Amino acid sequence: MKGSRSKSDSTADDSMSTASTPSWASMRPPSFLGGVRFLLIEADLLLTVASGVAALGAFLALDGTPPRTRLYFPDNGRWQPFTEESIPVRDVVLVLLLGILPGIAAVEVALARGIRRALWPLALLAAWRYVAAYCSSLAMTGFYLEVAWASLGWLRPDFASRCLGNGPYAPGEFVNAVVRSNADCTTGATEEFLNIGRRAFPSGHSAGAAIGGVWATAVLLRAAGSGIGGLLAQAAVAGIYGVWLWVGHVALSRVIENRHTVADVSGGLALGAIVGGVSAYWVSGAVARLEAKLSSAPGGGGGRRPARGRGAVRQREEEGEGTGSSLTTVDGGAPPDGEGEALAGISASSALYHEAPEGLAPPAADDGSSRSSTVDVEAGRRRGGRGGPRGDVAIAL
Structure with a gap:
């Protein structure tokens, strides 16, 4: 999935960039x-x-x-x-x-x-x-x-x-x-x-x-x-x-x-x-x-220190890794397996909804109820199935 990348892939990319341009x-x-x-x-x-x-x-x-x-x-x-x-x-x-x-x-x-x-x-x-x-x-x-x-x-x-x-x-x-x-x-x-x-x-x-x-x-x-x-x-x-x-x-x-x-x-x-x-x-x-x-040398590995928060999102955008999906947690990490697929489905359906073909009119008014219900359902599923809340989820709709 474009919305999530494994930690090993990210580490490999960092090591490759460091090896090519040491400083x-x-x-x-x-x-x-x-x-x-x-x-x-x-x-x-x-x-x-x-x-x-x-x-x-x-x-x-x-x-x-x-x-x-x-x-x-x-x-x-x-x-x-x-x-x-x-x-x-x-x-x-x-x-x-x-x-x-x-x-x-x-x-x-x-x-x-x-x-x-x-x-x-x-x-x-x-x-x-x-x-x-x-x-x-x-x-x-x-x-x-x-x-x-x-x-x-x-x-x-x-x-x-x-x-x-x-x-x-x-x-x-x-x-x-x-x-x-x-x-x-x-x-x-x-x-x-x-x-x-x-x-x-x-x-x-x-x-x-x-x-x-x-x-x-x-x-x-x-x-x-x-x-x-x-x-x-x-x-x-x-x-x-x-x-x-x-x-x-x-x-x-x-x-x-x-x-x-x-x-x-x-x-x-x-x-x-x-x-x-x-x-x-x-x-x-x-x-x-x-x-x-x-x-x-031991303890002397190269690469930038891992960014946190908004810096992680900015760092992935600079490296060309954040262009495929806008799904990310608030602390900068990718959603776990399973949750990433569910969130990607929500994002895809939302994109189809907001980019409807010509002739298919969207609802007259959007009071935000559908978004709230979707987030509430997802938050409840995470609290019930993952042993408690792990943090809020930011979804680009």
């Missing part, structure tokens, strides 16, 4: 909540932090001096002048640390709204995983960049201008000469300024922007797929487009301003996308495993 708000405190320390020392979490610290330490320990690649002048007409950059590395770092990093934490806090107080430590653990993995990916990318620059020492398109002067072509005395080291430069530039010109491949700006784009995409997609409102989901998708427009702007500026070639920028984008993508994919799986542990 912090739908979980109950597990019995092992006191063992949060075990989750804090999991090997994967420690690996994230340790790898980030090791990468940062190696990055700071390296000298950073690139090899002295010689500068030749096979074509003095391809002289790239030195120009001021529109996006300094400081701006990229500020976006990564003061823009995307707080955004990741804010999204995790927003997704944790409405959770039980006992689950707050675990929700903070999930947010910590995302923040730690993001920071570790930044540190590891910096380490890889430093290793590549120190190993390759490729010259930037504007190195000749840094070394010999900002002219449209090479000076005549250097047409057939070779710049063997920074000591052969004539501009009097500092070693740091000249060494930056030897760090061409890969582009650090592009790598950092790619990491920010990948992580922002992963977090915003997580927010958009978490069941938030339509307007917020659209804002998350718009944020993804905005982030990648910024990534493209950073990458193009490095080529236009003669800081890097297309190959340098492509290598930086690939490095950032790989490191950021792997770390974001890994931490997403780690958080999913954490949610699965909470859902499957």
